[in-house]
Amino acid sequence: MLKVALLGAGRIGLVHAKSMTATTASRVVAVADVNMQAARDLADRIGAQARSVEDILADTDIEAVLIATSTDTHSDLITRATAAGKAVLCEKPVDLSLERALATLAAAEATGCPVMIGFNRRFDPNFAALKAAFDDGQIGAGELLSITSFDPAPPPVDYIASSGGLFRDMMIHDFDMACWLFGGPPARITAQGASLVDPAIGAAGDVDTAVVTMVWDDGRLAVVKNSRRAGYGYDQRIEILGSGGLLSASNVLENTVQKITTAGAVSAKPLHFFLERYMRAYEDEWAAFLTAVTTGAPMPVTLREGVAALACAEAATRSLHGGASVAITPDMLG
Amino acid sequence: MLKVALLGAGRIGLVHAKSMTATTASRVVAVADVNMQAARDLADRIGAQARSVEDILADTDIEAVLIATSTDTHSDLITRATAAGKAVLCEKPVDLSLERALATLAAAEATGCPVMIGFNRRFDPNFAALKAAFDDGQIGAGELLSITSFDPAPPPVDYIASSGGLFRDMMIHDFDMACWLFGGPPARITAQGASLVDPAIGAAGDVDTAVVTMVWDDGRLAVVKNSRRAGYGYDQRIEILGSGGLLSASNVLENTVQKITTAGAVSAKPLHFFLERYMRAYEDEWAAFLTAVTTGAPMPVTLREGVAALACAEAATRSLHGGASVAITPDMLG
Amino acid sequence: MLKVALLGAGRIGLVHAKSMTATTASRVVAVADVNMQAARDLADRIGAQARSVEDILADTDIEAVLIATSTDTHSDLITRATAAGKAVLCEKPVDLSLERALATLAAAEATGCPVMIGFNRRFDPNFAALKAAFDDGQIGAGELLSITSFDPAPPPVDYIASSGGLFRDMMIHDFDMACWLFGGPPARITAQGASLVDPAIGAAGDVDTAVVTMVWDDGRLAVVKNSRRAGYGYDQRIEILGSGGLLSASNVLENTVQKITTAGAVSAKPLHFFLERYMRAYEDEWAAFLTAVTTGAPMPVTLREGVAALACAEAATRSLHGGASVAITPDMLG
Amino acid sequence: MLKVALLGAGRIGLVHAKSMTATTASRVVAVADVNMQAARDLADRIGAQARSVEDILADTDIEAVLIATSTDTHSDLITRATAAGKAVLCEKPVDLSLERALATLAAAEATGCPVMIGFNRRFDPNFAALKAAFDDGQIGAGELLSITSFDPAPPPVDYIASSGGLFRDMMIHDFDMACWLFGGPPARITAQGASLVDPAIGAAGDVDTAVVTMVWDDGRLAVVKNSRRAGYGYDQRIEILGSGGLLSASNVLENTVQKITTAGAVSAKPLHFFLERYMRAYEDEWAAFLTAVTTGAPMPVTLREGVAALACAEAATRSLHGGASVAITPDMLG
Known part of the structure; x- marks a missing residue:
């Protein structure tokens, strides 16, 4: 069972929390959010801990993170999480700036850590x-x-x-x-x-x-x-x-x-x-990410594709x- | 081109008149109806003559009749028309009395004249x-x-x-x-x-x-x-x-x-x-009847099936x- | 949260276990089956205990039972469970014998305990x-x-x-x-x-x-x-x-x-x-049963209707x- | 009943001939085609006469023409037919040259004769x-x-x-x-x-x-x-x-x-x-043209719209x- 963390406890974070906790192939051990109360509320509900991003990235027990924070933080978090050796599933879009997204792509690819972009459809x-x-x-x-x-x-x-x-x-x-x-x-x-x-x-x-x-x-x-x-x-x-x-x-x-x-x-x-239309897609997306992480297979949606x-x-x-x-x-x- | 007569110029007779005149494989030369005015009106409209049933059955130029009269006359007309050597297409049902229909079947089959029942569907x-x-x-x-x-x-x-x-x-x-x-x-x-x-x-x-x-x-x-x-x-x-x-x-x-x-x-x-649903069926029914009459093939819907x-x-x-x-x-x- | 027991850990029992554990409105605390190993396996998987039917019916903490045993045991279990004061959701059919089903109806109605029959559709x-x-x-x-x-x-x-x-x-x-x-x-x-x-x-x-x-x-x-x-x-x-x-x-x-x-x-x-077609129906059936039990509303499918x-x-x-x-x-x- | 002529006895001319003869509101009295044999064959089949375009346009008994000739003749025929006082239904497109089509529009509008373009759909x-x-x-x-x-x-x-x-x-x-x-x-x-x-x-x-x-x-x-x-x-x-x-x-x-x-x-x-899809449309198009011609209502598809x-x-x-x-x-x- 993969230990994972969820970064972001807002609307789309709650959606992901649902599919992340519906499977026994992973366990959400930590939740982070700029709004600590939101992080704590969600963490309590799913049996995880509310922690800071720094803490999570430094925890070598955590193998993967799902980034569901606001778009302007995606590039930074992808870069830091891959630098910390985590597998990453990041919500779309990679960034609003193509230039920044390209820099993130270069940095993430240099680490060799797998990154998937959440094109749920x-x-x-x-x-x-x-x-x-x-x-x-x-x-x-x-x-x-x-x-x-x-x-x-x-x-x-x-x-x-x-x-x-x-x-x-x-x-x-x-x-x-x-x-x-x-x-x-x-x-x-x-x-x-x-x-x-x-x-x-x-x-x-x-x-x-x-x-x-x-x-x-x-x-x-x-x-x-x-x-x-x-x-x-x-x-x-x-x-x-x-x-x-x-x-x-x-x-x-x-x-x-x-x-x-x-x-x-x-x-x-x-x-x-x-959500009615795509809840099943979110579940299958998470399952596909976990499979790729555990088998080492290529990510089903690459960061390069996100760019x-x-x-x-x-x-x-x-x-x-x-x-x-x-x-x-x-x-x-x- | 087959010379044919239409017996019956009521509602369903008018339907048949439409498909009978839509093809060049037959020509309606005579129309009969108990209501002589109805027969004349329809005959005028399609370039045929209003004549009595007796007259029509006696006319050896007429090879086939379509019976679209009231149900209680079907058996009698099938019997007389086949006795007169005509090919017959008769509207459904053959009769309201099964007993009479069986007698008609026996009589018609004895003549060897082909009879088709109009199950248009x-x-x-x-x-x-x-x-x-x-x-x-x-x-x-x-x-x-x-x-x-x-x-x-x-x-x-x-x-x-x-x-x-x-x-x-x-x-x-x-x-x-x-x-x-x-x-x-x-x-x-x-x-x-x-x-x-x-x-x-x-x-x-x-x-x-x-x-x-x-x-x-x-x-x-x-x-x-x-x-x-x-x-x-x-x-x-x-x-x-x-x-x-x-x-x-x-x-x-x-x-x-x-x-x-x-x-x-x-x-x-x-x-x-x-009629909206089945007009095309009436046309194809008439065409199938004409084909069977001219080729001697079995009727596509037999009198026996009508019984x-x-x-x-x-x-x-x-x-x-x-x-x-x-x-x-x-x-x-x- | 209602404490409930599941009687029957066979094919249809496993189906019900899935919807019973998908909600937070009830908690399955006990599982019974004639095959004790099957009961234990399922109980372990859902955090319940494998117990005998007698034990379950005697446990006043358990407010409701879902009967998913073989059809020939339905009447007996409905009768005993209602006699023990439990609310009952029983799989269809009530019985193969109408006579026995009528006796069960009389007995259950005499207890005043609510009984629902599982017509999931x-x-x-x-x-x-x-x-x-x-x-x-x-x-x-x-x-x-x-x-x-x-x-x-x-x-x-x-x-x-x-x-x-x-x-x-x-x-x-x-x-x-x-x-x-x-x-x-x-x-x-x-x-x-x-x-x-x-x-x-x-x-x-x-x-x-x-x-x-x-x-x-x-x-x-x-x-x-x-x-x-x-x-x-x-x-x-x-x-x-x-x-x-x-x-x-x-x-x-x-x-x-x-x-x-x-x-x-x-x-x-x-x-x-x-199951693909009706899994959602099983979930809604269980939810409807729980609602009726907790609010005292009439059962959405009565035992009388099952008869x-x-x-x-x-x-x-x-x-x-x-x-x-x-x-x-x-x-x-x- | 409007006396009309059909200009063009090729593939699309034959299509129009079918709808033009299906109604009693008009009678096709003349057919023209550069291929005189084609004109004669069609004319014979529908009880019309094969005549030259000149002849037809000069015949004051003919009130309307349907132009189904090759596209490069449309502008010229619209211009001549309206100059001759005919109502015109012309197949699409008006012309391949927008410049020529604009000239035709000006010329036709100057005559006051109604022109409809055959956008059958x-x-x-x-x-x-x-x-x-x-x-x-x-x-x-x-x-x-x-x-x-x-x-x-x-x-x-x-x-x-x-x-x-x-x-x-x-x-x-x-x-x-x-x-x-x-x-x-x-x-x-x-x-x-x-x-x-x-x-x-x-x-x-x-x-x-x-x-x-x-x-x-x-x-x-x-x-x-x-x-x-x-x-x-x-x-x-x-x-x-x-x-x-x-x-x-x-x-x-x-x-x-x-x-x-x-x-x-x-x-x-x-x-x-x-033709399977649009035969009915061709019939309704012709009927709409006849109605507009006989009532003086605006053409349902104007030449201006064709341009x-x-x-x-x-x-x-x-x-x-x-x-x-x-x-x-x-x-x-x-």
Whole structure:
């Protein structure tokens, strides 16, 4: 049983605490948070100790840490934790600054410690089945990938301001998904976007609705659609046109009930909340991390991949403001 | 081009007139109806002549007749038309009296003239595809057949009174479908039913909601559900459980539009009217009849099969009133 | 936190152990089983003690027991546990003998201790949503209920022999579902069945494929279809035709992936195993039991309802052998 | 009954001949084609006369013409027919040259004769229902429109060379659809594309797979995906995200049959051929044209709208080659 620590006891930290304690393959022995009370509350609840980050990193009994702190601390904590010899699972994104993320990548790789980035959607059973079928060649060569990713409702405008913008905060999941499905980052990215949902988001310098096109060197295309407000639920769909057919993964619905009356046939909406949709994915993500740590197998999502997704977000942000497509150059990938 | 006559210019006659004139393989040269004005109106519209039945049967240029008159005239017209050497396509049911239908069968078979009964649903492209997949062995041996057949709204109570009852008037389609799919009539039939839709239907001695179970000699089972009033449309579904899987044909919907809001996902209802759903089936039925007449191939739905469906209806009626299951004996099949 | 004991550490006992330990509202302090080693193994794993049934029933600290032992012990254990003042959740069926079940009902009701029967499907989120919509009047008055319930594969023939037959062992779930949805037991039941899946099942005196029709006093109808072998998965569907429309709950599929090629559009099968489909239902069932015990609210599934389902199974068994429909009389319901 | 002439007896002319003769509201009295034999064959078959274009335009009995000739003759024929006082229904696109199309627009508008462009998809019952629901405000204000439009197989490379390219030949339908749904042409267009299906298409200077993004002045976005080869059928879908929900129209399938086995659940593919999918649309298009001609109502698809779609195609072509987004300026719209 692996002894592990959880850094961060906020919203996403609590999510991870749930999957970390659902397995017997690891034991959470320590929790850290800038808010010591939050750390203590969570630690008490799961039979761990509230400790400082320094303490945790110095404890050689602790083999791995999960970083679920605020984004601006990710790079520093990855660097320190790998320097201390820990295996690391860090929440997305690696950083809001591509430059800093590249420095973190260099530092972490120098230590040889394994780092995984928490792109939880790869572990969603539906998307995982789509990927498996695609890699199995069931629709031949991929040609045109479409990702629809709409949130049910926008976050508070305060959050928007420090989020790094739609591309680094929200679409980064879809960039990773596209790179994962198509085997690496694209050659160029073009972005269009607008603030249609809430003018306050536009006033904060961000967009809430966007379409991004990715082109690979061999001509393959991907298009990602994001909206901060679908209203009816969490809309998460993927579709790949290949030389031999179409593969898609549609939404998970609230239930299977249908009512047919003179007003039409009414079925359930997509699940509304990301936790309902992705709780299983968080569990499988943690299990995959533990397996990789204990067997020494490559991380299922590498830090390098986390940087590639950030490079896409960087390119999309530049394209949105400049109006033209932006190349993903080798120096952006580390 | 086959010269043909249409006997009956009422509602169902008009339906047939449409498919009979949609093909160039036949030409409707004569129309008869007890209502001479109706015959003349229709004849004028399709470039035919209004003539008496006697006249039509005596005209050796006319090779085939389609009988779409009221049910109580079917037996007589089949008998006279085959005696006159015509090929016959007669609307369902053959008769309301099994005894009379058996006599008609004997008389018609003695003439050697081909007779087809108009079980149009066999020609619905969805049910035809289901049958083809089943006969192809795609789900192995059939074990349990389910037919759902709900009308959108009950007919006038006047009609009910002379209809022969739910089993002879409405479920007879489903009896034919079951016999067709499972390769012949069942050994026993059990019926339950009630008047839940309209008390006037019950007062007229009929049921408007019924469940009938059919058992074949080898143990295979079928269950048919009928309702005179689904409200939301014309609900026509078939499902077969086989040793290797499940085959089903679901409803044809009004369109493919879906709306998802916080109130759920709303799709279109099934098509509401039997003509919307089955117009194509009527066309294919007529084409199949013409092909059989001109090539001498066996009729796609024989008079004998029409009698078998009526025997099922007879057994179901008796079971409903007697409470026990009723055997389909050889003398009921002719 | 309620202290509870689990009687039975076999297959279904392990299922319940999982949901019993997933909540903090109860604590399993004792496990009993005729196989002491099985009891010890499970007890060790969940931090409980392996004890005898006598011991458990005598321990006044234990407020409730879950009976997951073999069916032939249910009546005796319900009687003894209620006599000892425990709240009881007992697996279905109450008994294979209606007579014994009625005696148990009388004895248990005399103690005033609450008894719940484990009809887990009522707690499936899909069926629960269907029931809620129906009770809410969304399709008006119920008229015709259809339940499809197919297992993926038959149990060992050994099991069949002591199972009480298809109706008491498998369709009892559907009888309860029908009585629950339509607000009480039907007036009459008619059964047809055959051994189509495995001749050994027929040789053991049982059927593996069956259609049962239920008729309520007011004419409402239900039809239940069972097969021991659907092959493609666990097929669990419900459909209600009401005066104002149709309500249905369809299967839960393995995932939402679809592949479209020239060979057609391929989607996932229904979940294959009852635990995949109903694990959540077992959890909600246990939670509902705990809530009722602690609040004193009526049991969500009463022992009386468990007896009613058994009375339906008894009537279906008699109908299958006798050929006619069988009435559910008041003396069968206790 | 309107006397009309059909100009063009090639593939698409034959399609129109079918819908033009299916109604009694018009009578095709003349057919013209550069291939006189083709004109005669078709004319004979539908009871019309083969005549020259000059002759037809000079015949004052003929009130309307349908232009189904090769694209390079559209502008000239629209100009001459309106000059001759005829109402015109012309196949898409107006022209391959935006400049020529603008001149034609000016000339035709000067005559006051009504001209309709044959964007048949607007008349597809599914897309028409989507449009009606959207205009009815059922999902609030439109924000993000997605159009998927894949052909089953690419046309001959010969055809590609003279087609004007993917955007003018194929995506022009989708440009019209987007402008129709969002109430006018967008402000800017960005195109990405590649030749992934057939290198010969790339060698001919065209792309066979493309993603185009359209942005309206108020920030609304649309994305159109085209592929010349979906393989599995004719894939035609539309989806609109609005402030209040999502509206979509999915594909029309070959039939409603589903087969579930251990290999999964197999349903029918989308209809394969554009005529199967859109025959009804061609009929409704012709009927809508006749209604507008006889009532004097505005044309359901104006020549001006045909020019706007061409302007979008022009912008997309320029964007594809230049790499940046291209504005739709007023001078491009006439």
